[in-house]
Amino acid sequence: MINNKKVFLVFIICFFSFTTLALFPNYGDKLRLNVFFIKSIIEKPFEYLYSKIGNYFDTINTNKDYIQIINNLESENIYLKEVNSYLRLITSKYAEQYKIFHESTIPLPQSVGVSIIGNRNLTYDKSFIINKGSNSGIKVGDYVIDVLNVVGRVKSTTANTSEVITVKSINYGDEVEINSRSYIVSGTNNEYLSFLRQKESMDIPNFRFGDIAIIKKNHVNLMLGRVDFIDDQPVLLTNDDINLNNLRVYSDD
Amino acid sequence: MIRLFFLLLFFILYGVQSIFLNDLILFSLVNISFFSILRQKNLYLSDYLIFICSIFLVEIFTNLPLFLGVVILSLPMLGINRLIYNFNFNNFYKSFVIFIMSLLTIFGIDKNIYPRALSFDYFIFFMLFIFVFLGLQLYGKKQN
Numbered sequence: 001m002i003n004n005k006k007v008f009l010v011f012i013i014c015f016f017s018f019t020t021l022a023l024f025p026n027y028g029d030k031l032r033l034n035v036f037f038i039k040s041i042i043e044k045p046f047e048y049l050y051s052k053i054g055n056y057f058d059t060i061n062t063n064k065d066y067i068q069i070i071n072n073l074e075s076e077n078i079y080l081k082e083v084n085s086y087l088r089l090i091t092s093k094y095a096e097q098y099k100i101f102h103e104s105t106i107p108l109p110q111s112v113g114v115s116i117i118g119n120r121n122l123t124y125d126k127s128f129i130i131n132k133g134s135n136s137g138i139k140v141g142d143y144v145i146d147v148l149n150v151v152g153r154v155k156s157t158t159a160n161t162s163e164v165i166t167v168k169s170i171n172y173g174d175e176v177e178i179n180s181r182s183y184i185v186s187g188t189n190n191e192y193l194s195f196l197r198q199k200e201s202m203d204i205p206n207f208r209f210g211d212i213a214i215i216k217k218n219h220v221n222l223m224l225g226r227v228d229f230i231d232d233q234p235v236l237l238t239n240d241d242i243n244l245n246n247l248r249v250y251s252d253d
Numbered sequence: 254m255i256r257l258f259f260l261l262l263f264f265i266l267y268g269v270q271s272i273f274l275n276d277l278i279l280f281s282l283v284n285i286s287f288f289s290i291l292r293q294k295n296l297y298l299s300d301y302l303i304f305i306c307s308i309f310l311v312e313i314f315t316n317l318p319l320f321l322g323v324v325i326l327s328l329p330m331l332g333i334n335r336l337i338y339n340f341n342f343n344n345f346y347k348s349f350v351i352f353i354m355s356l357l358t359i360f361g362i363d364k365n366i367y368p369r370a371l372s373f374d375y376f377i378f379f380m381l382f383i384f385v386f387l388g389l390q391l392y393g394k395k396q397n
Contacts, residue, residue, distance in 0.1 A: 004295075004296070004297060004298050006298045007296055007297070007298050007301045010298065010301060010302070010305070011301075011323070011327055014305060014320050014323040014324060014327075015320075015323075015324050017319070017320045018318070018319065018320035018321060018323070018324045021318065021319050021320065022318060028318065028319050031319060032313055032316070032319070035313050036313075039264060039265070039267075042264070042265055043265055043269070046265060117268075118268060119268065119314075119316070127316070
């Protein structure tokens with residue numbers, strides 16, 4: 001049946017590789033991340049060609065429509081610039097006041113823009129791979145956000161890629177604040193998170209429909225979801241309207 | 254060589270397009286792996302390496318433990334190989350066995366595929382493949 005000793009040798013190597021990776025799962029994660037990094041490199045020329053060809057046909061087909069849209073946008077842009085200058089004028093007063101009271105400028109959160117290079121559809125696992133890693137300052141535990149909505153947290157990193165578990169994953173857990181009280185929540189592999197317990201308190205939680213759960217950080221409050229009820233049990237509904245093309249990794253340093 | 258080309262193609266294509274295409278890519282990878290083991294009575298190193306590569310890609314894409322498929326599937330597949338070639342089945346039945354085993358494997362990997370499998374998109378894909386196959390079988394020979 002097997003007429004080749006090399007086949008048996010390869011099987012033995014695979015067997016020992018499997019046992020090694022099963023005993024040390026961290027190496028398996030690193031290997032997986034590196035494979036997706038190689039995939040993203042191989043994809044780049046094809047993506048470039050695809051975008052060029054797509055842009056070429058788009059410009060041919062929709063040139064007239066775009067001219068009309070550009071005209072409308074230009075007029076809207078002028079109006080928005082006027083509004084913006086007015087708002088800047090108003091907020092400058094508050095910035096000055098903040099500077100007087102806090103003796104420093106308003107702190108801005110540090111974040112890095114990222115894009116997804118693996119498991120974008122979240123089909124088999126509620127996690128995905130992003131195209132930046134420790135070289136870009138990303139660390140394990142950093143939050144991945146869309147505007148201020150939490151999408152997930154960084155699970156593991158390599159030099160150029162990172163794995164992110166989403167808030168929907170059963171492996172996700174976090175401390176949130178609702179009505180100035182802290183709770184521990186966990187993902188369920190569904191569209192909602194479940195409450196595990198209230199932190200450092202024995203009081204019965206008093207939730208109301210629509211209460212917002214936030215994660216307090218040094219410079220910004222991140223939003224995780226809203227309170228809802230399923231069979232009279234409180235759960236935390238996550239925001240489904242998330243733009244996966246607009247992700248940032250927020251580092252709380 | 255054709256299988257290696259398809260492995261590279263699937264490696265690039267996975268995750269780029271729709272979720273239905275991702276499922277079909279995984280199904281094709283499983284098909285390639287089973288075909289590599291069952292295509293001949295004697296198992297050669299090149300076929301076995303292609304089997305390992307395709308199973309490895311499936312494990313990478315579906316976040317399964319790496320090399321699990323190679324360890325678990327190798328011996329049962331060799332047993333099925335022995336069974337098929339001892340009974341000297343027709344090629345149609347060999348292909349059918351590969352198809353059914355791949356189908357069972359892909360359903361085993363992910364339970365969420367059950368509702369997706371009823372989608373009309375799959376029907377279109379399968380009809381396309383069937384008509385291409387029938388067209389080549391009926392009119393391909395005339396070209397020669």
